[in-house]
Amino acid sequence: MADGDIELEARLEEQAEFEPSAEFVAQANVSDPSIYEEFEENWPECWERAADLLDWDGDYDEVLDDSNPPFYEWFTGGKLNASSNCVDRHVENGDKNRVAIKWEGELGETRTYTYQDLYREVNEFAAALRAQGVEEDDVVTLYMPMIPELPIAMLACARIGAPHSVVFAGFSAEALATRMNSADSRYLVTCDGYYRRGDALDHLDKANEGLDGVDHGVESVVVVDRLGDDGFGHDLKGNQHDWSALMDEHDGERVAPVERDAEDMLFLMYTSGTTGQPKGVKHTTGGYLSYAAWTSHAVLDIEPEDTYWCSADIGWITGHSYIVYGPLALGTTTVMYEGTPDYPTCDRLWETVEKYAVDIFYTAPTAIRAFMKWGKKFPESRDLSSLRLLGTVGEPINPRAWKWYHKYIGNEDCPIVDTWWQTETGGMMITTLPGIGTMKPGAAGPPLPGVDAQIVDTNGEEVQPGRAGYLTVNKPWPGMLRTLYKNDERYISEYWREYSDTDSDDPDDWVYFPEDGAKIDEDGYITILGRVDDVINVSGHRLGTMEIESAIVGVEGVAEAAVVGGDHEIKGEAVYAYVITEDGYEGDEDLRERIIEGVNDGIGPIARPEKVVFTPELPKTRSGKIMRRLLEDVANGDELGNTSTLRNPEIVEEIEAKVHAQS
């Protein structure tokens, strides 16, 4: 390390607080600290500020209807359409030639859609969907990678009032089938394949396998030809249609945006929970879109003139809110990148920032840790001076990674927003406002104006600053989920039961529990400590341990499995699987490979176990519950917690020895 670096490292090590530059503050969308009080004093009417960012076709009667908690309704009676807010109004307001989407393919091709282009494509595809029989309120499943047809299809669905359910392209055929079955979805849009690290992947094969597992009739499947000559030569089946052929058929057609009620469903997004069944999170048109637009404005500081880039995948909530809906509602230019950050070289993202002169960049801590490992020479070889603001999301960011990001990507000039939120919250909840707040690396920040979050103990009493507790949210907010699809009961039991008086009609008795541990400091800054349920966070992706376990016990020769998250330098957490074999089976290399393949096929490559440890028994309490905490200690090489309540304490050391032998 050069001397200058050592000095810098030493200084950074000590610096616990950072301020946004005067230059940033002067231009920020929100820079007056009185906004916190203003929202508090004027709650819930303060949320009109969010609704005002949209064009409404019919005024709402009430900002919040909280007469039936926790089934809150926002902007009730209001009418609007999300696609017309994200597309038409910018075309009409004289911005038709502004770039809406800049797409960068992994192999280097680029595509540019102005708002006029987007308008044309969204209309044509809306017409195509209608012609396929899609009606208002039909759920359309989109199983697509990062290609422009994905946001086009989302907006086309929104235009005709058909909720979309996007399934991450990296998920398995089985995951697709489960989600289509759960949503009773009879329409699918997918593609032939896409590129990963230069290789063409066969996606249609996986989609077809998924379709075989759908337990009801599927009316229509639309297939984008992404690979052209690199394709796998699949013939389209009877109900399968080529995207471009449909677009040609509907060339130039216009579809009037359907007037949706503020509370009508905009989309469903499946996410992992404690049980094996993924949860279908329902988001609505008025509240969700207002909230996505407001947080994009206030936190990401997006202006229409900006080039903004969120490197997430649209298959996750981050991509929904902060690649598609928020940025497009504000009429900015949103960048989409198809591939991986290290292809063809480790400076791909910085090359892209330089090429498009990106102003705002939003990514995940796992990516930042990978960049750190690859080294500063990659960002240093590119001109990143266009950047004004940086953001992170998905998992806690350690201060070292925060400071590296601040120094080597942001040139110590860009504020960083560390944004805590969830699929269920629809948009950001806890973060500093970049034009106002002091930043403290490692702490996300205070709750946003109008968001009422607290850290409590198991009895719901607020804990002292510095003490670990549970994060709770005490007031509703517009972007919140409205329920779990067709399962109001599970909605209550998953998110509300823990801290609410569920017999009460008084909204003050209802408290939302996100299942994260957290602590708060004297200044009200919240540090998120991670999930307290059986969900692990691998590279910012939420995975249920139960889902992975059920994929593993589905493998021939496996009797029982327990999955926990172990610390991982890059991924944050990695999957550790402890497996008991069935009689007559060996815990050998063959079984290990079949287990990894089973997880791959059941969920997708992101859930693949880092380690598979065969063991004759799992540590269990006397009542027969698996002691996951101990398995986590083993995975992390930590000192073992209390084993005295175990029925079989001796097994822990045996497992520990095996884990060591593997590392």
Ligand code: 6R9
């Ligand atoms: C947006 C998104 C939600 C879970 C959440 C928490 C973790 C997200 C975080 C963070 C620490 C942050 N999480 N942002 N932890 N700091 N800034 O990631 O949604 O996929 O539903 O995951 O991710 O544990 O509960 P989702």
